[in-house]
Amino acid sequence: MSVLFRNCSAHRLPSAATAGWVLVDGSRFAAIGTGDEPQADRVIDLHGAHVYPAFVDAHVHLPATGLYAVGMDFRGERSRTAILESFKERAADRSALLFGGNFEDPLDEPISRVELDGAVGDRPALLVRADMHSSVVSTALLDQLDLTSLEGVDKGADGSPTGYLREQAAAAAWTWFDRNLPKEQVRDAVRTAVKLAYSKGVTSVHEMHVVEWRGWGAWDTLAEATSGMALVVVPYIATTDVERVRSMGFNRIGGDYFLDGSFGSHTAWLAEPYLSPPPNGSSSTGISYRDDEGLYDFFLEAQKADLQVGVHAIGDAAIEQAISTWERVGREVGVPEVRRKGHRIEHFECSSDDHLDRARTLGLRASVQPAFDLYWGGPGGLYAERMGWDRAREMNRFGTMLERGLVVGAGSDSTVTPLDPFVQMQAMRGHHLEDERLGRTLAIKTHTMGSRALAFGPGLDGTLEAGAVADIVALDRDLAETEIDDLTATEVLGTWAAGTRVWPPESAESD
Template sequence: MSDTTPVSDTRTLLLRGGEVHSPADPFATAMVVRGDRIAWVGSEGAADSFADGVDEVQHLDGALVTPAFTDAHVHTTATGLALTGLDLGDAPTLDAALTRVRQYADAHPDHRILLGHGWDATAWPEQRPPSRAELDRATGGRPLYLSRVDVHSALATTALRAMAARLPEESGHHPEGPLTADAHHRVRALALDSVSPAQRADAQRAALRRAAELGIGTLHECAGPQISGEDDLTALLALAAQESTPRVVGYWGELLTHADQLDRLADLGAHGAGGDLFADGSLGSHTAHLRAPYTDHDHTGTAHLTADDIATHVALCTEAGVQAGFHAIGDAALDAVVHGVREAARRTGLPRVRALRHRVEHAEMLDGTAIAAFAELALTASVQPAFDAHWGGDDGMYTTRLGARARGLNPYAAMQRAGVPLAFGSDSPVTPLDPWGTIRAAAFHRTPEHRISVRGAFTAHTRGGWRAAGRDDAGALVPGAPADYALWRVGELIVQTPDTRVANWSTDPRSGTPGLPDLTPGRELPVCLRTVVAGRTVHRRPNE
């Protein structure tokens, strides 16, 4: 597994007096960590035998200990820029968004190109994005790149458009409205090129720090030539290797057409040839590729890859023993992925394809046939439950875009029943880093038949992320596993029976299931006290 892993010391630590969430012992209250590995989990009484043979004893005072979370889909630099810069994600109206743009421009006279993120006109009463003229006035005529919340379209001021030579000739160009496709890629490249190495490092540190504060021990960085660039990925991997941060597993989303291109993955330090390798776009930007037209637009979105493209890419990766992956949201895009992977399996052999657990990011419009194909091909579904929390429901953006079809989106329960491996993430900055909120979103899906148990969702956000990257020995607090864990201040712990849905919870310890926090909507989410990666603390809450 190509990743950046903090170097641990070889000290031995005994944690005791808490609640240890471990499949090795559902009643565990103590844990021993030796260097970068879990050495033992068990009861408080048995911990006495270790007390004299360890370098340090940490008293947990009732804290919950869990494996650290893995966020399986992140854009680290973009997340950091949103955390430290112009973020319109919670702007309640168009006027409020324009006010923020004006204030940000006034506060940053030294920025050659202003960068912002997160606008979503579907959430505003005006139901429209800012016009080019409005943004020109708000910025005083300066270059501004303002990505939509899904990052599949963006607004650009006149000054930035003028910097992009022959922009009107590109696909996806609109003289006044949001830019998509190649026009968007061109202005985004200009915008990101304006970020200095120091700004980039500051943004990456901010994102990694925020992840650690939330109990996230591993991030899957979904990089690519249309998303961030080679320098961004290599700088991130180097920073994470040199500093005490969550570990980073890098993916590079560039289409392979011949075997020589595989060498670039090694040069970049990438774990796989996937992540945001776009088969289509997004529903919010009307660029996800659909079998039938959008309900609110008379077209079917955008196809970026054919089934033949996908087959060639997957076959090359499979022959080289490298994991492949694709971004696919619409049902037509998912059809192309299934057909392409199946053809690659015909060329290379199904067992070899299955062994590499090739990934599909988002995978929102899966029907029963596609779910069965995912299970057959052992495709990992790297999904984002917060998408449903943000845009699902009868009055949400998905219903606006798709009508009755929206009810079939993100069918986690059917996927789990079919044996499709699930790995949870945020796609930050599209939705925020928020692991417990992600688990809540899956357990209380807006469409009840798609809900999965809190325990199943927790597994998808811990072990699921490790398995998605090819590791079966991590993501659980068991002897021999990496010492990646988090300490939490929680309220009541709930025990779920193995074969029930969300509402049928139990406090009966005879079920033998380790407890997890009560995530019922309205209850306070757990607070992270400490995050440890490979035995080294990467976050400690002040005064705890």
């Protein structure tokens, strides 16, 4: 069936020229033009809307995104009382999910399990920090966990756990909570997350499944929940089990395969010590999760199995480990072979010019989260507090990455930052460092063609050209004419995935 979208400004990425109508035949663009309109089985009048290729979010955790959407989201909340009140209200319903996310340290007063128990009584409750590397648990949840051999258990003056957990211990709490959710609840949460994506003009996500946290079964639940949906879910499974991933039919592996932790939790792996003192008992340079030999064996095996590999690397020491290990693989199989797969580095935050040049030589692609800079960058931000502005200003240099020839794509790492391309474009255009800001059109391209290219390499799709897959978003404004601060007010009038309308739901259609 052919559909003519008329009466619109169609932004013909990559050229940035505009056209007045778009003809879709089946799942692909058939023609784009201005003036004389072709015949079509169906005509949709867009009433002057601005049309772009739909967005691709290159780093997402859909189940968590859904949990946050159906649970409590404490983004920006600093008040202990407000958080505890919310838990108390929720707990009045015995079947409600006692999950809260996105809290930011420090709160006005810290929360320990004692206060959380006061709000939820004897029920397991989980409060997760914005970076997901720390959490607070109620006593009922703490009692379910075996934390004896795990790092990251905060202890009070009397030696008993305060309920504040970091890294391994926080992951154990998440895993228990996650695995004990009824399947139905997980499915509902995932579907909520998918609707959220559509409502923001996103038709494809790269899903980062962390096996260490969520287990293998959770992947099946996710696959089941999203099957039959128009959303393209590109799977990145964080495991070294190359055979298993191949047998699942995937040609990519890793993603959030952790080489280190995060800045918020003092666990990003740095070459030089943190400036702000890490919590008692933890290393002054963060945490390294993998030894060089093990990582080399994994990279080499995946490369030989023809898989694209992604790894999570935030600190400069972690990024150095990823790059030097790929260089080693290059010496074994040849750099062109490594380049051909276009392996990814997720986050890629603390990278020197030398890192970027070596990464380009290896054809490594940069999966960045622009809003990390928006929320935690700048001279007064969290990163500067953690290691001083001189070092923090070397982070998240999107402009330099593109200038030096890296393939760069944008993602939200939702729930770490919102699954919202308009927030990400705001961050790309308004980087704390003027030199690193992306131009208006480049910011759009990075979230459409760039994000897509992280998984598939540069190609036609993700553009608005005849022959490309008809992933379309219709907006109430011209993004290139919109000031940075107004971007997040953009209204998504409609989203189509491969020619099928997914937002607003078909039932809401009026034409």
